[in-house]
Amino acid sequence: MQRDPIHSACFLVEGHVDVVLTSPDGRDQVLERLGTGQVFNVPALFQAAGTSHATVQAVDQVLVYAMRKADLHRLVREHPAFALALLQDFADRIDHLSSLVEDLSLRTVRGRLARLLLQQADAGQVGQRLTQSEIAARLGTVREMIGRTLGAFADAGLIRIDRQRIVLLDREGLESEAYL
Secondary structure (H helix, E strand, O other), rough: OOOOOOOOOEEEEEEEEEEEHHHHHHHHEEEEEEOOOOEOOOOOOOHOEEOOOEEEOOOOOOOEEEEHHHHHHHHHOOOOOHHHHHHHHHHHHHHHHHHHHHHHHHHOOOHHHHHHHHHHHOOOOOOOOHHHHHHHHHHHHHHHHHHHHHHHHHHHEEEEEEEEEEEEEOHHHHHHHHHH
16 A cells, blocks of 8 residues: 555566555556566665555456565675666666656646557557546546547547447547647
């Protein structure tokens, strides 16, 4: 849970988790989705306070291996390749979180939603069933705003909503929305 002490690094052997911040009023912001082969809780094990800044929620069935702080530190000291892999993971996370800050502070909900739809299309996930609440949590907004924006995209001919699946109709139009 947020602000709880962290004692172990967690390595995802299978499955997916969302790393989520929850506001005092209960609104969620998904920071990232992690999958098989990724790790969480590592930064806290290298900080004096060693607390969690977010909650990790299973998206599907997961298998996780936990490694205590002392064991992780020993591996870092004894195996430079392992230490470099952790540094690469840290760098990737910093890059991802910097992009998230950029999106939340400099892009409108309309732009963030267009960008998410394009990313899903590029990853072969377009049409994936996500609720408006799940999309809102990923984009740092509320469900009602996602509903209005999806409706506006449909009215503009950029997408079609077909049985709760989103079908891209105008990629170029969505790209211009995403990068305004």
